Amino acid sequence: MRRRLCQTLARSCQQCCRKNNLLVLRELRFRKVEMKKHKYIFVIGGVMSGVGKGVATSALAALLQDKGFGVNTMKVDPYLNVDAGTMNPTEHGEVFVLSSGLETDQDMGNYERFLGRDLGPEDYMTSGMVYKHVIEKERALGYKGKFVEAIPHVTDEIRRRFLLSAEASGSDISVIEIGGTIGDYQNALFIEAARVLKIKNPEDVIFILVSYLPVPGTIGEMKTRPTQNAIRQLNSYGVQPDIIIARGPEALDHKRKEKIAFSCSVPVDNVISAPDIESIYEVPVNFEKDNLSGIVLGLLRLNRRRKNGLKKWKTFVNRLKGAVKAVHIGIVGKYFDTGDFILSDAYISVIEAVKHSAAKLGLKPRLSWLNAKDFEGPNADVSALKNYDGVIVPGGFGETGIAGKLAAIRFVRENKIPYFGLCYGMQLAVIEFARNVLGIKDAHTSEIDPGTANTVIDIMPDQKKIIAEQKYGATMRLGSYPAHLQPGTIARMAYGKEIISERHRHRYEVNPKYITDLEKGGLVFSGRSPDGVLMEIAELPRKKHPFFLGTQFHPEFQARPLSPHPLFTAFLKAAAARRKH
Ligand code: GLN
Numbered sequence: 395m396r397r398r399l400c401q402t403l404a405r406s407c408q409q410c411c412r413k414n415n416l417l418v419l420r421e422l423r424f425r426k427v428e429m430k431k432h433k434y435i436f437v438i439g440g441v442m443s444g445v446g447k448g449v450a451t452s453a454l455a456a457l458l459q460d461k462g463f464g465v466n467t468m469k470v471d472p473y474l475n476v477d478a479g480t481m482n483p484t485e486h487g488e489v490f491v492l493s494s495g496l497e498t499d500q501d502m503g504n505y506e507r508f509l510g511r512d513l514g515p516e517d518y519m520t521s522g523m524v525y526k527h528v529i530e531k532e533r534a535l536g537y538k539g540k541f542v543e544a545i546p547h548v549t550d551e552i553r554r555r556f557l558l559s560a561e562a563s564g565s566d567i568s569v570i571e572i573g574g575t576i577g578d579y580q581n582a583l584f585i586e587a588a589r590v591l592k593i594k595n596p597e598d599v600i601f602i603l604v605s606y607l608p609v610p611g612t613i614g615e616m617k618t619r620p621t622q623n624a625i626r627q628l629n630s631y632g633v634q635p636d637i638i639i640a641r642g643p644e645a646l647d648h649k650r651k652e653k654i655a656f657s658c659s660v661p662v663d664n665v666i667s668a669p670d671i672e673s674i675y676e677v678p679v680n681f682e683k684d685n686l687s688g689i690v691l692g693l694l695r696l697n698r699r700r701k702n703g704l705k706k707w708k709t710f711v712n713r714l715k716g717a718v719k720a721v722h723i724g725i726v727g728k729y730f731d732t733g734d735f736i737l738s739d740a741y742i743s744v745i746e747a748v749k750h751s752a753a754k755l756g757l758k759p760r761l762s763w764l765n766a767k768d769f770e771g772p773n774a775d776v777s778a779l780k781n782y783d784g785v786i787v788p789g790g791f792g793e794t795g796i797a798g799k800l801a802a803i804r805f806v807r808e809n810k811i812p813y814f815g816l817c818y819g820m821q822l823a824v825i826e827f828a829r830n831v832l833g834i835k836d837a838h839t840s841e842i843d844p845g846t847a848n849t850v851i852d853i854m855p856d857q858k859k860i861i862a863e864q865k866y867g868a869t870m871r872l873g874s875y876p877a878h879l880q881p882g883t884i885a886r887m888a889y890g891k892e893i894i895s896e897r898h899r900h901r902y903e904v905n906p907k908y909i910t911d912l913e914k915g916g917l918v919f920s921g922r923s924p925d926g927v928l929m930e931i932a933e934l935p936r937k938k939h940p941f942f943l944g945t946q947f948h949p950e951f952q953a954r955p956l957s958p959h960p961l962f963t964a965f966l967k968a969a970a971a972r973r974k975h
Contacts, residue, residue: 432560433567433598433694436588438635439575440605440624445641446677447604448501450668451571452508453677454602456707457687458567459509460678462699466563467505468517468556468570469498472580476522480867487739491897491951492518495873501571503743503951508678510954516559521580524551544583552587567694576603576627585631592633600693603628603635604668607642607650616642618653625658636693637664637686645669664689675711675955678704710955714753721757721970723748724782726764726802728795744788744816747953751962757970766795769802776805784812784941784969787819789899789948793842800826807934812941812968814961817900820944821851824904824912824932832915841902850912852905854928861901871898875923875947877930883920884943885931888964894921896930896947903946904929921945941968 435454439447451467459465475481478489479497490503496515506513528551532542560568572588574581592599605621621640628635638660640646646654646667655662666684671677681687682704691698725741738745745761752759762782769776779785785806787799799819803826806813815823821839828837828850836843839851853861860869874895879886886892904912906927909919916938921931934942945961953959 431595431598432557432565433600433696434556434560434588434591434595435567435569435600435602435690435694436585437569437571437602437604438585438628438633439572440603440628441575441620442606443575445604445606446668446674447571448504449674449677450602450604450639450641450681451501451569452504453674453681454686454690455505455569456508456678457681457704458569458690460700460702460704460707461687461691462702463567463696464563464565465509465567465569466513466517466559466565467509468519468559468568469501469505469573470552470570470581470584471499471518471520471573472578472584473520473573474522474525475520476526477518477520477868479870479872483740488742489899490743491872491899491948493874493895493897495868497868497872497899499573500739500742501573503746504674507746507954510956514559514562516555516562519552519555519559521583524548524555527551545586548583549587549590552584553591556587556591566696576624576631582631585628585633589632597695600636600690601628601633602637602639604639604641607640607646609643616644616646616650618650618657621654622657635660637666637689639666639668639686641668641670643670673711673714675707675714678707679711706956710750710753713756714749717753717756717758719757719970720760721752721966721973722760722762722781722783723966723969724762724764724779724785726766726769726785726787726795726799728766728790728799741788743948743950743953744786746955747950747959747962748786748966750953750955750958751966753955754958754963755966755970757966759966764802766798766802769798770795774798774801776801779805779811780809782811783973784814784965786814786816786965787822788950789817789819791818791841796822796842800829804830807939807942810939812965812972813939813943814941814965815944816950817898817946817948820932820946821902821904823942823944824917824929825850827915827917827932828908828912831917832911839902848908850905850908851902853901854903857901870901873897877921877947878924878926879931880918880920880922883918883931884933884936884941884964885920885961888960890960896945896949897951898947900946904932940972941965 437447437451455465455467477497478499487500489497490500491497493512494515496518498518502513502518528547572581572584605624607616607618609616638654651662651665654665666686671680748759779802799822803823825837828834834848836846837848837850838846840849840853874897876893876895879889879892918933918935919929920933922929930946932944949959949961953962
């Protein structure tokens with residue numbers, strides 16, 4: 395009897411212990427999860443667009459990464475486009491291709507450059523993506539007969555995507571930029587989704603407002619009122635910013651910081667001065683002057699994990715600013731009639747790639763935008779190109795400016811001026827070579843002249859059906875593909891390895907029928923797809939030309955400040971060698 399009692403007691407004691415242990419364990423695990431809880435920083439723009447919200451997001455992400463955290467950035471675009479692939483770069487800036495092949499907004503390029511790593515497809519979201527998902531789910535009875543409404547169904551889907559990006563990246567902190575400006579109808583649901591995330595996780599979500607403080611010429615004084623109004627508008631969404639980044643032509647003085655702090659209900663230290671500066675790469679360094687990362691980590695209850703002090707970053711910025719040896723590069727393109735404002739946006743990754751390699755080589759690049767149309771027609775004078783140390787023909791589509799680009803390529807090939815062709819720039823170099831070296835006068839690309847007998851650049855077989863059915867969205871050969879490099883070539887020497895991986899965005903390719911003839915004529919296909927079918931790089935041997943090279947891919951998408959792209963570096967080296975100092 396006693397024994398049985400003892401056994402019963404022991405069993406219940408065991409059970410009780412196990413239960414307790416489990417409780418403790420569950421508690422521990424919970425705390426661990428709590429401690430590991432993901433943090434979200436939303437960056438929202440006020441007053442007006444185009445004041446550098448993307449750069450602010452990138453710079454903050456770089457700072458937090460520097461403090462030892464895993465950081466991912468996310469861009470939220472309010473457009474109904476499902477991705478950025480169908481947008482015209484003249485109006486919307488460059489289409490930045492991720493390694494996954496997703497065609498995204500140019501801000502994603504800035505994020506990757508500042509973070510120094512690839513971002514995933516989960517790190518980009520458009521209204522189009524969100525609505526497409528919700529509507530497809532509704533069609534599949536996913537909402538089980540309920541009304542489907544903007545709130546909560548669309549906002550829930552947005553929130554799901556915030557979480558998905560955090561999870562997929564495995565990072566500690568997400569810095570999420572909401573496109574547009576407060577007050578836009580289009581981005582209101584994204585702000586609402588962010589607000590709900592904050593309500594559910596009050597300690598893990600903060601808001602940053604990037605505002606603008608104008609200095610009207612006639613008044614000559616920095617005005618805070620537009621920022622105050624922006625905050626009020628944000629407040630009407632139920633959101634109070636934790637930090638205000640005050641962009642402006644000048645630094646913010648203490649008086650204005652106090653004024654913004656008082657009228658916008660934020661501590662004065664949380665008002666960060668962000669004046670215009672020479673280079674976007676200085677922005678992280680500048681933010682630290684106002685202790686931005688310290689304030690963010692404080693608000694998120696995180697201790698910095700590493701005291702790095704942006705060492706490598708500062709070295710890069712010093713190199714960039716310290717370079718004196720000039721190199722003059724001409725960029726021959728077609729989006730140049732709309733003025734400088736658009737230009738730099740349409741080719742932003744190319745421009746940045748040049749800057750990174752130039753800084754590495756101690757060169758100060760000067761970029762000139764040359765309208766391809768100016769090289770067309772009977773009175774065109776391409777010989778002006780001899781004043782450049784190097785010429786780039788970047789990617790493009792369609793017929794505009796093609797004759798001018800071909801004339802420019804012929805001139806730089808014949809006059810041994812360093813040439814770098816990116817995607818279309820490579821295809822056109824092959825056409826020019828076929829016409830003027832092999833004598834195939836009607837050589838062309840079927841993108842422009844499908845009727846020509848000699849389509850040296852032809853549509854890729856699997857693209858024919860896509861075009862016939864007008865399925866243009868996300869159907870090009872997109873994203874990262876490997877290529878094998880031929881020993882002894884400029885490309886192989888620049889990369890210093892045999893297998894590379896680069897990002898693509900094209901429908902046409904070098905027609906395999908012409909490869910033997912092109913090679914016999916002296917063109918070298920130094921990079922090919924692993925199966926040998928697709929020509930990835932074309933070049934002339936160095937003894938024939940100091941640098942004449944084109945890539946079917948877009949090297950600019952993988953160029954980073956701290957790891958400049960080897961082909962841009964090789965091109966600039968050749969350009970610098972041509973220049974008589
Ligand atoms: N228009 C060309 C193609 O589709 C080149 C594209 C590009 O330059 N990105 O193949």
